[in-house]
């Protein structure tokens with residue numbers, strides 16, 4: 292099928308939120324669109340809504356009058372499924388229900404020609420399971436857009452187990468024609484975007500569940516790490532009624548893979564109706580549509596207690612000493628700490644307790660500082676027996692350094708280390724399973740999830756060896772297979788090559 296030159300006729304079945312968006316970008320790209328919905332009047336409403344959207348774009352000068360008229364002229368309402376008979380491709384965006392989709396595809400096969408491509412916009416069902424209901428399953432593929440379709444310029448092109456190569460190739464060309472970045476992916480639970488997105492929220496929930504830090508503190512740390520929204524702000528925006536079923540479904544579809552394990556916290560909160568922004572209360576309380584964010588606890592003033600910094604990494608020590616001096620701290624520069632000094636350790640992948648005992652320091656007088664992203668933010672972690680005076684001495688001195696500072700309880704890998712390492716590890720495992728090409732995984736995540744970097748580029752920037760150290764530390768500490776490193780990461784860290792390195 293030539294998707295670029297001939298006048299392509301595309302059917303859209305299901306003209307709700309997604310169907311409308313797909314129809315709009317297709318019509319704008321010169322494709323003739325036939326809209327069908329089984330609710331009477333819905334397709335016409337959709338056409339009117341698209342016309343209103345295009346009209347607004349024209350008012351803002353983003354679309355000229357001729358382009359507006361031409362796009363509108365390409366949008367046709369079909370009163371019955373039969374009206375889709377001349378379509379060369381049909382994109383389905385009906386209710387997310389396997390039986391409904393299988394029944395629709397069977398019906399469609401009686402209407403369209405044998406060379407018509409049938410695509411599904413499903414976000415969580417198996418494209419293969421939909422295809423297997425068809426007389427010609429080879430012509431079925433996944434075409435997974437994100438909402439809002441015109442703005443989210445990425446689409447997953449899913450090859451089903453039964454799909455013929457031309458189907459994925461055609462959908463890839465079609466994606467490019469409508470101005471979207473195609474991500475070619477195998478038919479696996481969550482495809483790439485929803486699979487790669489498992490780490491951020493679930494690891495944050497583990498941190499919360501362990502009593503390490505409150506949602507606002509975790510959000511603050513991860514925003515400082517470069518994310519547009521913290522995980523709990525994101526849960527609140529999406530709503531637990533949407534995100535909890537996705538977490539449970541991907542976990543179950545991967546047969547309880549511990550890396551994707553959801554949390555009882557969100558199950559319980561969903562049962563309580565604490566959905567997020569839409570219910571007025573989620574992890575935050577909303578007043579006049581705005582989250583009430585608890586204020587940052589004020590830092591104590593830097594006292595006269597000398598502060599000793601671990602010299603295991605001399606460069607890092609220098610950096611921390613400079614921060615302490617900037618905040619008015621008194622430095623204990625001895626090889627070992629003097630009796631009255633507070634101590635700072637700088638573990639990667641370890642907790643404060645283990646790091647402190649490892650350096651034979653007094654845990655009552657010691658805290659840990661996260662050495663990762665130390666130029667952007669400071670996370671201070673206490674052992675269970677750290678005395679308030681020692682904690683406050685360090686907090687006071689670092690608090691004056693001008694960077695956001697968060698104090699948390701003991702955690703192997705603080706907050707940022709473990710969340711970032713989990714994002715990298717899951718991204719690596721998507722590459723290892725050959726679900727998509729390395730560069731596609733990163734583009735899917737930056738475009739589909741809005742992360743500052745794709746998981747593989749993120750791993751490269753932290754250093755594959757560092758990510759491996761964090762994961763090994765978490766794995767040793769928690770004895771939980773959730774943290775076992777992906778073979779993709781392990782091998783590339785050992786070889787010292789980029790995580791984006793594909794295999795020949």
Ligand SMILES: NC(=O)c1ccc[n+]([C@@H]2O[C@H](COP(=O)([O-])OP(=O)(O)OC[C@H]3O[C@@H](n4cnc5c(N)ncnc54)[C@H](O)[C@@H]3O)[C@@H](O)[C@H]2O)c1
Nearest residue numbers: 305306307308309328329330384385386387413414436438
């Ligand atoms: N909403 C999202 O953010 C999003 C993102 C990606 C993918 N998806 C997927 O896209 C699909 C549609 O989602 P949506 O949010 O647009 O839903 P929606 O409820 O807004 O629209 C669905 C439309 O399909 C119609 N419909 C239902 N059954 C039908 C049938 N048998 N034949 C014809 N029309 C039928 C409904 O009348 C409705 O107009 C789902 O598979 C969903 O999982 C949704």
